[in-house]
Amino acid sequence: MIISIASGKGGTGKTTIAVNLVLSISNDNSYDCQFLDCDVEEPNAAIFLKPNISQARPVSILEPRINFTKCTFCGKCAKACAFNAIAVLKNDIKIFMELCHGCGGCSIACPENAISEVSRDVGVIESGNVGKIEFIQGKLNIGEAITPPIIIREMKKRIKKSGTEESKIKHITIIDAPPGTSCPVVESVKNSDFTILVTEPTPFGLNDLILAVEVLKKLNIPMGVVINRGGKNDNIISDYCQNEKIPILMRIPMDKDIAVAYSKGIPMIQINPKYSDKFKELYYKIENQLQISGEI
Numbered sequence: 001m002i003i004s005i006a007s008g009k010g011g012t013g014k015t016t017i018a019v020n021l022v023l024s025i026s027n028d029n030s031y032d033c034q035f036l037d038c039d040v041e042e043p044n045a046a047i048f049l050k051p052n053i054s055q056a057r058p059v060s061i062l063e064p065r066i067n068f069t070k071c072t073f074c075g076k077c078a079k080a081c082a083f084n085a086i087a088v089l090k091n092d093i094k095i096f097m098e099l100c101h102g103c104g105g106c107s108i109a110c111p112e113n114a115i116s117e118v119s120r121d122v123g124v125i126e127s128g129n130v131g132k133i134e135f136i137q138g139k140l141n142i143g144e145a146i147t148p149p150i151i152i153r154e155m156k157k158r159i160k161k162s163g164t165e166e167s168k169i170k171h172i173t174i175i176d177a178p179p180g181t182s183c184p185v186v187e188s189v190k191n192s193d194f195t196i197l198v199t200e201p202t203p204f205g206l207n208d209l210i211l212a213v214e215v216l217k218k219l220n221i222p223m224g225v226v227i228n229r230g231g232k233n234d235n236i237i238s239d240y241c242q243n244e245k246i247p248i249l250m251r252i253p254m255d256k257d258i259a260v261a262y263s264k265g266i267p268m269i270q271i272n273p274k275y276s277d278k279f280k281e282l283y284y285k286i287e288n289q290l291q292i293s294g295e296i
């Protein structure tokens, strides 16, 4: 089962939920857990999980190089580029590398065979373990703007397939998605069995939750909400969820001890073990909901 954790905006506690969820369910020997930190621009789950990283593999794209001795400046490469990354001038060609997705379309379109492709590293995928949890995180190289989905796609190739029906061990992948509703978020949550949307009970929280819900509806992914730093203002979220028929799966109150632990990189289940049961309940609610709807 793949459960992604997302939020319409940063700072809602999305990583906190993802980390505590995986730690809580991995205590049960009937679950084999994987954790993917897909927030490749700012991965921070490792601060809390403290993984033992044993492998780092670069992720690269192929970018075009023009052989000007062959080029006739016909402009076919620029027409073929869906990302407007090539401009053909009278006697020159400009390639805007920050727009190039490394798709290879221009080299296929060139009738003179004047475009070769060279490899450029755009980030790295690190992997290791946190106890028996397999840990994978992507890191984007500084200055890269359009390549997060490429790294996320590579990371998701490592998601383990579910076990056979006879197998007693259930495989669960927790994906910590980037904040927001842009392409990297879509790439992260795509093909999830369920997405947890983490929000806080403020007008900004509601606004960004509505945007995230719209994205998940388009992707046809079942969803539920966790209200973090809740309290007397929860109604702003619960009224919306009731109207939209989205279940509220968990409420975490504003708690100074949790905030202090967070600032020290300590998961909340380690300062207050009762939360471990609450996160297990969160998982069971998701599992029940998917069983009822026939998704699993």
Ligand code: SF4
Binding pocket: 066, 070, 071, 072, 073, 074, 075, 076, 077, 078, 088, 109, 110, 111, 112, 113, 114, 115
């Ligand atoms: S398609 Fe080939 S020949 Fe034509 S402008 Fe581009 S690189 Fe030059």
Ligand code: SF4
Binding pocket: 062, 063, 064, 080, 081, 082, 083, 084, 085, 086, 095, 099, 100, 101, 102, 103, 104, 105, 106, 107
């Ligand atoms: S590799 Fe793809 S994105 Fe990059 S310049 Fe060529 S056609 Fe455009």
